[in-house]
Amino acid sequence: MKYYQTNQKTRHRASWMLGLLGIAGMLNSCGEIYDLNAFVWEPEIPLNDSVFNREIYVHNLALDGVEGLTGQPPDYLDPILFSLERFSVVHPGYKISDRWDLGMGGSFxxxxxxxxxxxxxxxxxSSSVGxxxxxxxxxxxxxxxxxSMTIMEPGLTSLDAQGAAGSGMGPFAYTFGGNFIRPDKVVNLGSQDPVLAHEAFMYSHLIYALSxxxxxxxxxxxNAQRAGLLRPRTLIVRTARGNFAKLEFLSYYKDTIDPKNMKRDQRNTPFGYFSFRYILIKADEVRFGFVKRRPSMTVDVSRKKTTVHYDEQI
Structure with missing residues (x-):
């Protein structure tokens, strides 16, 4: 019995020492901080004031824009998180943080x-107030x-439609099986001519940004679901840190901003790519672009390319 007690104490001491070594190893592992999902939290880049009072165009925002960031690869059901204040996509691992301002897509x-x-x-x-x-x-x-405006916290909206496929008033319009925006393009749906039928099909089930x-x-x-003409929509976004932006969605199709060029062509114009424009102001300001202090920018997320339009008249 005495031998068993001594052995048990030794085991406890060894287990305790290994636990301390394990914790020390985690704390000293290259200065990185890990969560339970092995996601590496990277230091945040300080905010640059140059993002305010300029128009920023974001093209082709999709989950593939997070490639190259440290951590687990994104799942197709993950939301696309975007920071308006840093005009950049944010890895889903930072979901519970104030590093992003607008979430898009995901399972919805x-x-x-x-x-x-x-x-x-x-x-x-998180500490976010957006x-x-x-x-x-x-x-x-x-x-x-x-x-006077009603800020939805956090808010969740999508399609401008009533019924099972919509959520009421939203910044996008879905045409269902036809196309109430361009009815001339779908007159040959169900045609006996396969070429005409296919072309008409390409203009059905489209999602248009109400720009x-x-x-x-x-x-x-x-709008087939709402009485009256289509109306443009603008979002007033309160960022996670309390600043404000006005934002307009432009497209849901890659490399396609002109609504006349939108069609169901997964090869040439795949869907699930958000494009929008916005102007960000500080919390203590009240005018959007009253004095545009800086030239506009275009951020192409899919190509990881940022262009500043210096030739503009400010």
């Missing part, structure tokens, strides 16, 4: 979500931060 397709740590949803449990308001107003007409450009291109288009 074209759904949009803000980042608020005090409300159930993406980012819950959210957004959806305005039934054209982007260019939103000059001031609205004095100013769409309304200008098709001014008589009416």
């Amino acid at each position: 397709g074209v759904s949009i979500s803000g980042n608020n740590g005090s409300r159930r949803g993406l980012g819950y449990g 959210g957004y308001a959806l305005m039934d107003t054209a982007y260019s007409q939103v000059q001031d931060l609205p004095t 100013e450009d769409l309304i200008k291109s098709f001014p008589t288009a009416q």
Whole structure:
């Protein structure tokens, strides 16, 4: 019995020492911090004020834009997290943090979500104070931060439709099996001519961003689920840290901004690629671009290319 007690103490001491060594090893592993999913948290780059008061165009935002970041590869159901303040895609591993401002896609397709740590949803449990308001107003007409608006925290909206396929008022319109925006393109659906039938099929089940450009291109288009003409939509986004942006979605198709060129062509224009434009202001400002202090920028996420348009007149 005495031998057993001595052996048990030795085992406990050895286990305790190994535990300490294991913890020390984790703490001293190249200065990196790991969570339970083995995701490596990288130091955050300080915010640069040059992002404010300039128009930023983001093209082709999709999950493949997070390639190269440290950590687990993204799952196709992961939301696409984007930082308006750093005009960059954020790895899904930072979901519970204030490093991102707008969540898109994921298992909800074209759904949009803000980042608020005090409300159930993406980012819950972080210090984030974000959210957004959806305005039934054209982007260019939103000059001031609205004095009365309902900020959804975090908010979740997508399609401008009533019924099973929609969530009410949203920044995108889905045409279902036809195309109520371009009915002339789907007249040959079900045609006996396979070439005509295929061409018509390419214009069915499209998702259009309710942008100013769409309304200008098709001014008589009416929403099949809502009475009346289509109207442009603008998001007022409160960032995770309390600043504000006005934002307009432009497209859901890769390399395709012009709504007249959108079709179901997975080879040449794959879907699931968000394009949008926005202007960011600080929390204590009230005017969007009242004085545009800096030239606009274009960020092509899929090509990892940023272009500053220095030739603009400011």
